[in-house]
Amino acid sequence: MKFEEALKRIEEIVKRLEEGEVDLEESIALFEEGMRLVKMCERMLEEAERKIEVLTVEEDGTKRLEPFEED
Amino acid sequence: MREERDYLTVTEFTERIKELIEDTFYPQVSVRGEISSLDRSKRGHFYFVLKDKNAQLKCVLFLGKYRFFKDVLKEGKEVICTGTVDLYMPRGEYSLVVDYVEEVGWGALYKRFEELKRKLESEGLFDEKFKKSIPVLPKLVGIITSPEGAAIRDIKRIIRDSGCFIRIVIYPSHVQGKEAVREIVEGIRFFNEEFPVDVIVLTRGGGSVEDLWAFNEEEVARAIFASEVPVISAVGHERDWTIADFVADHRCATPTHAARFLVDRHQGLREALDRWRRYLTSYMENRLSHCVKDLEILKRRLELRDPKRCVAEASIRLDELADRMDRYTRAVIKESRRSLERLKGDLLKNHPALKVADFRRGLLTLKDRMLYAFHNRLSEKKGMLNAFSSKLEALSPRAVLSRGYAICYYNGKVLKDPNRVDVGDMVMVELAEGALECRVKRKRPLFRSC
Numbered sequence: 001m002k003f004e005e006a007l008k009r010i011e012e013i014v015k016r017l018e019e020g021e022v023d024l025e026e027s028i029a030l031f032e033e034g035m036r037l038v039k040m041c042e043r044m045l046e047e048a049e050r051k052i053e054v055l056t057v058e059e060d061g062t063k064r065l066e067p068f069e070e071d
Numbered sequence: 072m073r074e075e076r077d078y079l080t081v082t083e084f085t086e087r088i089k090e091l092i093e094d095t096f097y098p099q100v101s102v103r104g105e106i107s108s109l110d111r112s113k114r115g116h117f118y119f120v121l122k123d124k125n126a127q128l129k130c131v132l133f134l135g136k137y138r139f140f141k142d143v144l145k146e147g148k149e150v151i152c153t154g155t156v157d158l159y160m161p162r163g164e165y166s167l168v169v170d171y172v173e174e175v176g177w178g179a180l181y182k183r184f185e186e187l188k189r190k191l192e193s194e195g196l197f198d199e200k201f202k203k204s205i206p207v208l209p210k211l212v213g214i215i216t217s218p219e220g221a222a223i224r225d226i227k228r229i230i231r232d233s234g235c236f237i238r239i240v241i242y243p244s245h246v247q248g249k250e251a252v253r254e255i256v257e258g259i260r261f262f263n264e265e266f267p268v269d270v271i272v273l274t275r276g277g278g279s280v281e282d283l284w285a286f287n288e289e290e291v292a293r294a295i296f297a298s299e300v301p302v303i304s305a306v307g308h309e310r311d312w313t314i315a316d317f318v319a320d321h322r323c324a325t326p327t328h329a330a331r332f333l334v335d336r337h338q339g340l341r342e343a344l345d346r347w348r349r350y351l352t353s354y355m356e357n358r359l360s361h362c363v364k365d366l367e368i369l370k371r372r373l374e375l376r377d378p379k380r381c382v383a384e385a386s387i388r389l390d391e392l393a394d395r396m397d398r399y400t401r402a403v404i405k406e407s408r409r410s411l412e413r414l415k416g417d418l419l420k421n422h423p424a425l426k427v428a429d430f431r432r433g434l435l436t437l438k439d440r441m442l443y444a445f446h447n448r449l450s451e452k453k454g455m456l457n458a459f460s461s462k463l464e465a466l467s468p469r470a471v472l473s474r475g476y477a478i479c480y481y482n483g484k485v486l487k488d489p490n491r492v493d494v495g496d497m498v499m500v501e502l503a504e505g506a507l508e509c510r511v512k513r514k515r516p517l518f519r520s521c
Contacts, residue, residue, distance in 0.1 A: 013351075014347060017351075024362060028355070035352075038344050045208065045236060048211065048238045049238050052231075052240075055243060056243075068227075068239075
């Protein structure tokens with residue numbers, strides 16, 4: 001599931017719950033799904049490596065990414 | 072004295088120079104320099120000097136033209152003045168009679184900028200409908216900029232300080248000069264085809280209009296428009312608007328703004344997730360606690376309807392009722408008995424035998440009383456008789472008679488009133504020692520003297 005889709009689904013769930021017309025069983029299912037999605041989104045938020053790279057091109061034209069360190 | 076004139080008069084010389092200058096710069100010439108010594112004559116014309124590092128040029132702008140250039144004509148401003156060169160012979164001075172003043176860079180480029188902007192706008196390159204939305208979570212960001220520039224330094228700092236998990240790949244590019252356009256275009260292609268990213272940031276720090284010019288080039292504009300990956304432009308300072316800004320899917324005013332934009336997205340998402348997590352948790356807690364409360368209430372209500380409890384309650388009630396009934400009945404019986412006793416008493420009190428006895432008693436009493444009264448009376452009478460007898464004794468006429476009194480009888484009765492007898496009637500007068508038969512001769516009033 002994509003991040004955007006997960007967010008959308010969470011919003012949907014919250015909306016359903018806010019409307020207050022779900023029975024307890026369904027609300028528990030929604031709650032569990034919502035919490036699962038929140039966790040998943042948080043994982044996705046922190047999944048990426050926090051790094052800055054710069055593209056370098058060798059003499060022969062091969063391209064590489066190198067850590068970018070300014071002087 | 073020379074035979075042939077191998078000299079020129081000042082006028083001739085000056086005329087030659089004038090011709091030369093005017094020919095050379097015919098019909099007009101544009102000169103770039105910095106305005107200084109700006110001065111206004113009494114007649115309203117403007118005199119100033121255009122200068123650069125090594126030279127100066129006198130210029131004049133006539134009053135009639137001033138209004139077009141009053142924004143540009145400022146001390147210290149670098150301008151390009153276009154006009155004709157005029158040599159004022161009386162003073163042997165040449166100057167530029169200015170027809171047109173433009174600000175350096177912008178002025179010249181402005182026209183091109185406007186033209187391109189109009190053209191691209193009419194082609195729809197700036198249309199909102201073509202703007203791609205920036206991904207909600209841009210994790211892999213391609214930045215096209217100079218690795219040495221101020222822009223990347225600011226971006227790096229902000230992203231590092233934020234602690235957000237964003238991966239940045241820099242496509243090193245010139246951001247000004249001849250290679251800039253080609254490299255920028257290549258960078259956009261690279262981040263689309265070779266190394267796809269979530270979003271491209273096209274950025275550089277502030278600079279002069281010429282410095283930023285690459286971002287006003289048509290090729291760059293078209294590359295941005297063609298990019299499948301959303302492009303954020305962040306060029307120069309806030310006041311700088313480039314064609315790239317118009318075409319880009321999102322414009323940030325400065326590199327710093329671009330970095331903040333990305334960081335804010337991440338932090339905004341983090342906050343939103345936190346909020347939702349809190350909402351969901353509190354919702355569930357709330358809901359469950361309500362359920363528990365409802366259950367509690369139902370349980371209590373159910374307990375109230377427990378048959379055992381009902382039976383127990385009913386039997387207690389029954390007991391109580393029976394008790395009350397018993398007490399009541401007893402009370403009634405007791406009361407009835409009491410009434411009965413009372414009635415019986417009353418009845419007994421009125422028993423005929425009693426009455427008889429009463430009567431008898433009354434009778435007896437009456438008899439006694441009668442006898443008693445009788446006796447009393449008798450003895451009383453006896454006493455009285457005795458008293459009377461003695462009194463009588465005392466009052467006996469005989470006794471009185473002995474004292475000389477006489478009693479007169481008429482028809483056997485004592486006569487006290489003379490009216491009871493008539494004259495001629497016979498009366499008996501009793502005296503102490505005999506009686507007299509007397510005839511009434513006459514009636515006389517009582518004479519007290521005797």
